[in-house]
Amino acid sequence: MKEIVFLNRNKHKWEKFENLLNQTSESNPDTIANLYIQLTDDLSYSRTFYPESSTTVYLNQLSMQVHQQIYKNKKIKKAAFKNFWKTDLPLTLYDIRKQLLYALIIFMVSVLIGIISSKGDQSFVRSILGDDYVNMTIDNIRKNDPMAVYKQQASTEMFLGITINNIKVSFLAFVLGIFTAFGTGYILFSNGVMLGSFTYFFVQHDLFWETTRIIWIHGALEISVIIIAGAAGITLGNSLIFTGTLSRKVSLQNGVRKGIKVIAGIFPIFIVAGFLEGFVTRHTEMPIALSWIIILSSFTFIIWYFAINPIRVYHKKTKN
Known part of the structure; x- marks a missing residue:
């Protein structure tokens, strides 16, 4: 597949991914995880057939963003669990x-x-x-x-x-x-x-x-x-x-x-x-x-x- 065809076929999907990442407060962790799988597949294909192209560089950067978002969500979940027992529940009990x-x-x-x-x-x-x-x-x-x-x-x-x-x-x-x-x-x-x-x-x-x-x-x-x-x-x-x-x-x-x-x-x-x-x-x-x-x-x-x-x-x- 020519790079231009690969790009035209997937660019709308990648743009959608970018918009989703910018909506950090509304991003669903499961959606982000599925997104990461799709991006790594596209990145793997691009690295194989267009290793030196700007498309590969772009997909690599986008994949790193998704990876960081997943890691951030994990930290937020851990913090939320700790916050529940330390602050949220006590404040509810006070209420x-x-x-x-x-x-x-x-x-x-x-x-x-x-x-x-x-x-x-x-x-x-x-x-x-x-x-x-x-x-x-x-x-x-x-x-x-x-x-x-x-x-x-x-x-x-x-x-x-x-x-x-x-x-x-x-x-x-x-x-x-x-x-x-x-x-x-x-x-x-x-x-x-x-x-x-x-x-x-x-x-x-x-x-x-x-x-x-x-x-x-x-x-x-x-x-x-x-x-x-x-x-x-x-x-x-x-x-x-x-x-x-x-x-x-x-x-x-x-x-x-x-x-x-x-x-x-x-x-x-x-x-x-x-x-x-x-x-x-x-x-x-x-x-x-x-x-x-x-x-x-x-x-x-x-x-x-x-x-x-x-x-x-x-x-x-x-x-x-």
């Missing part, structure tokens, strides 16, 4: 701090209701936890192993099951916010009452401290993420009602965006909580000090990253 407080209050009041109801009605625990669980646990208490339930499944099977269940509960707490904050409130309320009933059940059997230092090994993270997911759900619900100066559509989009960021932020905690419940909680014979180190470390992380750090990041951002 929904009131909703986080509301979720915490709803949950704690629900726990109190569960405790009071269990204390006033002996059958309440059974109606919440189920006869099978209560009877099994009473039997385990008689065998001097009240937490034997955590030893019944294989570690990996339990880890996967618990992690999936935690994700499901937290996702529901968020998604049900579409029915206003009452949908999310129901999830927080039901889980809070369950925890309250569960706690009082062991208080009745003089096992509060013994079971607390075992259950909260995973519970510190598990309960925390449910409350945080509840805050995301309340944010979603509020965006439908309290639109301010925004249209309902835009307000809802903002609520969804914030909620998804929060759910994405707590996703790794689901995995850690599931791992602790599947592989660590079952070791009821572990030293008491080690149990409390895990529990206090978990609460310290939650309080720092989800409550203190957002305030720090916000003030740092406003000063800049």
Whole structure:
């Protein structure tokens, strides 16, 4: 093929490539990658048949530009990932701090209701936890192993099951916010009452401290993420009602965006909580000090990253 034919056949495509490269903010990484493959094919052909021509020089320069753009996109992706955890998520958490407080209050009041109801009605625990669980646990208490339930499944099977269940509960707490904050409130309320009933059940059997230092090994993270997911759900619900100066559509989009960021932020905690419940909680014979180190470390992380750090990041951002 003569060089002029090769040039005329492909010049419109190359010009399009140049225009695409100039639109750096809108360039799709996959499009850029496909572009690079096509350009290297053209460059290889030009080098073979027109090694000394200006066309080869031009294609070589254009290919280098595309290569640099790909490398730049990779760096941007890495920076965006780091920025999400360091700045973006903390600022979102600061923005929904009131909703986080509301979720915490709803949950704690629900726990109190569960405790009071269990204390006033002996059958309440059974109606919440189920006869099978209560009877099994009473039997385990008689065998001097009240937490034997955590030893019944294989570690990996339990880890996967618990992690999936935690994700499901937290996702529901968020998604049900579409029915206003009452949908999310129901999830927080039901889980809070369950925890309250569960706690009082062991208080009745003089096992509060013994079971607390075992259950909260995973519970510190598990309960925390449910409350945080509840805050995301309340944010979603509020965006439908309290639109301010925004249209309902835009307000809802903002609520969804914030909620998804929060759910994405707590996703790794689901995995850690599931791992602790599947592989660590079952070791009821572990030293008491080690149990409390895990529990206090978990609460310290939650309080720092989800409550203190957002305030720090916000003030740092406003000063800049």
